[in-house]
Amino acid sequence: xxxxxxxxxxxxxxxxxxxxxxxxxxxxxxxxxxxxxxxxxxxxxxxxxxxxxxxxxxxxxxxxxxxxxxxxxxxxxxxxxxxxxxxxxxxxxxxxxxxxxxxxxxxxxxxxxxxxxxxxxxxxxxxxxxxxxxxxxxxxxxxxxxxxxxxxxxxxxxxxxxx
Numbered sequence: 326x327x328x329x330x331x332x333x334x335x336x337x338x339x340x341x342x343x344x345x346x347x348x349x350x351x352x353x354x355x356x357x358x359x360x361x362x363x364x365x366x367x368x369x370x371x372x373x374x375x376x377x378x379x380x381x382x383x384x385x386x387x388x389x390x391x392x393x394x395x396x397x398x399x400x401x402x403x404x405x406x407x408x409x410x411x412x413x414x415x416x417x418x419x420x421x422x423x424x425x426x427x428x429x430x431x432x433x434x435x436x437x438x439x440x441x442x443x444x445x446x447x448x449x450x451x452x453x454x455x456x457x458x459x460x461x462x463x464x465x466x467x468x469x470x471x472x473x474x475x476x477x478x479x480x481x482x483x484x485x486x487x488x
Contacts, residue, residue, distance in 0.1 A: 402443065
């Protein structure tokens with residue numbers, strides 16, 4: 326079963342200094358999924374959240390333009406798996422009446438989803454695996470697991486992530 330999520334925030338993990346996209350289940354206030362992403366992908370996501378434009382198309386803009394020019398439509402993106410602390414995703418594109426699944430990094434899939442305004446889903450098994458792997462918790466400066474992670478309240482506040 327897939328669960329629809331929205332981007333709750335984009336912030337920097339204080340322990341690793343890595344960008345984190347925080348996904349929230351739209352049907353539950355308790356279910357969150359942090360996905361650590363690279364700085365370039367985080368910049369692409371942040372620029373789309375903030376509706377910043379560039380003079381020339383960036384990679385995710387280029388991908389959107391190619392899909393559109395070829396008559397395709399992005400139906401959805403789905404985070405499909407979590408293996409050895411690595412997330413996997415697919416982009417579902419419909420072109421010429423056929424659905425095509427494209428393997429993608431979740432960060433790229435999310436950046437594209439923002440640009441084409443399509444829904445983002447996460448498989449239930451990924452949410453469960455992330456809980457088992459402890460990815461829903463943050464390790465504090467002393468190396469202890471902080472069970473009470475306070476995630477940002479609004480997507481509009483991306484001030485925790487500096488581009």
